[in-house]
Amino acid sequence: MATAEITPEMNHFHVIHPLDDVAEQKCSSEGLGKIAMTRPVRVSLGVLRAYLIVMTLMLGYHVLDLAGVLRSIH
Amino acid sequence: MRLETELEIDTTPAPQSVVVRRRWQAHLLTFLMVFGPGLIVMEADNDAGAVSTYMQAGGQYGLHLLWVLVVLLPICYFVQEMVARLGIATGKGHAAMIYERFGKWWGRFSLTDLLAVNFLTLITEFAAISLALSALGISPYISVPVSALGLTMMVVTGSYLRWERIVIGLCLMDLTWFVLAYLTHPDWSAVTRATILPGMPAGGITSSLVFLVIAIVGTTIAPWQLFFQQSCVAEKRLRFSDLKWARLDTLMGAIFTVLVAGAMMLVGNYGFQHGIRFQDPAQLALALGPVAGRFVRNGGLLLMVNAAVLGTTAISLSSAWAYGEVQGWEHSLHKKLWEAPGFYATYIACVAAAAGIVLIPHVPLQLVIISVQVFAGLILPSAIIFLQLLLNDRELLGERWANRPWNNYINWTIIAVLFALSLLLAAQVMLPKLFPS
Numbered sequence: 070m071a072t073a074e075i076t077p078e079m080n081h082f083h084v085i086h087p088l089d090d091v092a093e094q095k096c097s098s099e100g101l102g103k104i105a106m107t108r109p110v111r112v113s114l115g116v117l118r119a120y121l122i123v124m125t126l127m128l129g130y131h132v133l134d135l136a137g138v139l140r141s142i143h
Numbered sequence: 144m145r146l147e148t149e150l151e152i153d154t155t156p157a158p159q160s161v162v163v164r165r166r167w168q169a170h171l172l173t174f175l176m177v178f179g180p181g182l183i184v185m186e187a188d189n190d191a192g193a194v195s196t197y198m199q200a201g202g203q204y205g206l207h208l209l210w211v212l213v214v215l216l217p218i219c220y221f222v223q224e225m226v227a228r229l230g231i232a233t234g235k236g237h238a239a240m241i242y243e244r245f246g247k248w249w250g251r252f253s254l255t256d257l258l259a260v261n262f263l264t265l266i267t268e269f270a271a272i273s274l275a276l277s278a279l280g281i282s283p284y285i286s287v288p289v290s291a292l293g294l295t296m297m298v299v300t301g302s303y304l305r306w307e308r309i310v311i312g313l314c315l316m317d318l319t320w321f322v323l324a325y326l327t328h329p330d331w332s333a334v335t336r337a338t339i340l341p342g343m344p345a346g347g348i349t350s351s352l353v354f355l356v357i358a359i360v361g362t363t364i365a366p367w368q369l370f371f372q373q374s375c376v377a378e379k380r381l382r383f384s385d386l387k388w389a390r391l392d393t394l395m396g397a398i399f400t401v402l403v404a405g406a407m408m409l410v411g412n413y414g415f416q417h418g419i420r421f422q423d424p425a426q427l428a429l430a431l432g433p434v435a436g437r438f439v440r441n442g443g444l445l446l447m448v449n450a451a452v453l454g455t456t457a458i459s460l461s462s463a464w465a466y467g468e469v470q471g472w473e474h475s476l477h478k479k480l481w482e483a484p485g486f487y488a489t490y491i492a493c494v495a496a497a498a499g500i501v502l503i504p505h506v507p508l509q510l511v512i513i514s515v516q517v518f519a520g521l522i523l524p525s526a527i528i529f530l531q532l533l534l535n536d537r538e539l540l541g542e543r544w545a546n547r548p549w550n551n552y553i554n555w556t557i558i559a560v561l562f563a564l565s566l567l568l569a570a571q572v573m574l575p576k577l578f579p580s
Contacts, residue, residue: 082169083160086176087380095234096540104244117528
């Protein structure tokens with residue numbers, strides 16, 4: 070760990086580069102499965118879906134416009 | 144988890160440690176060891192597209208949009224701080240976390256969108272290299288392949304630190320923007336006023352002004368940054384105790400990037416003051432030559448190349464890291480070429496294909512630029528939503544690493560603004576007649 074490591078007798082600090090340090094036990098998702106569908110998660114993903122649908126519709130409109138399909142309908 | 148308290152009573156010197164006498168020296172050295180990902184992710188975002196946008200902003204509106212950069216500074220920091228925190232807490236990349244916690248559908252959506260927008264952006268980076276070096280008399284058939292080769296050589300050395308040091312060097316070359324801005328002799332009191340006090344250009348709110356402001360926001364906070372910094376932090380194996388230094392690195396990166404962006408606007412402003420009309424930064428640099436001198440002309444062109452090189456290496460790496468971690472391949476710069484073939488092949492394929500496309504005569508670059516804006520509009524809100532949800536995933540992160548209520552208040556506000564701006568940008572790109580000009 071690169072935080073100052075104190076050696077009491079000598080009053081020295083040992084600084085270790087992260088790449089040379091012992092690996093830490095990180096927060097692991099192993100065995101947790103998917104995220105719990107709480108209300109904020111459900112709402113957020115719902116808003117995201119709606120946003121993507123709107124964007125797709127706008128893109129579709131733009132493609133049809135560029136292809137001249139809309140002008141021929143008018 | 145190794146706790147600090149355990150370390151403080153451990154009197155055995157750790158292997159490969161550096162011994163210093165003073166606490167401040169230990170802190171400084173630790174910071175320098177952690178320093179890198181924050182600066183790189185921020186400064187690489189000042190890529191060729193950003194140079195073009197900021198110079199256009201200065202060229203069209205003078206100093207009037209400088210305040211936008213000040214508003215963007217905390218937004219950049221808060222978003223990337225979450226990324227650094229998630230990377231340190233999990234030791235994994237953003238794409239892998241989305242796959243694991245939100246399932247394959249959202250995982251594939253995020254990855255596909257990321258790879259698409261990244262690839263299209265890479266084409267614009269190589270187009271900028273071609274443009275700038277052509278203005279210096281170097282044929283694109285030489286400049287583009289040589290740049291692609293150099294960008295490949297940078298990553299295949301089997302050392303993350305070597306790549307990081309080269310890229311930090313390239314980031315620091317952007318200090319030259321301050322020299323260029325100084326040489327254009329701006330009115331510093333007007334610069335200070337325009338930076339602190341939000342103002343409107345003469346003519347009020349027009350469609351082109353709205354477009355430019357959104358483009359500035361879009362170019363300052365890009366989707367690849369989320370994926371890049373988290374993978375970079377994981378690659379560097381930053382530890383829990385490094386978070387405060389990673390935050391400082393990110394903050395310094397954000398400040399540096401915004402200052403450089405401001406300097407680019409000042410150079411653009413010089414064109415505005417002299418009535419120079421330009422379509423791209425290379426044209427401006429060439430036009431500035433006779434009035435501002437050769438240093439400004441050549442410096443502007445070379446800095447444009449530097450911006451494109453920085454953008455290309457970071458964006459290609461974000462693609463390679465994301466794809467590699469989702470595929471379950473070895474995906475590390477610590478590995479030799481033959482130890483992580485899929486990872487390096489992805490990086491090289493991105494660079495080579497983008498470079499190859501730029502060399503095709505009459506390639507429709509305008510279509511590429513519009514596609515980048517549309518894809519970026521799609522991916523940024525979604526990537527940032529996943530980031531925010533992951534930072535509230537207490538099952539995964541526990542209370543220590545999860546967002547605090549004040550974090551959430553700020554971040555949801557940022558997300559709402561980005562959603563609205565992305566929608567507005569996409570609407571303007573896809574339905575050009577939607578707003579009056």
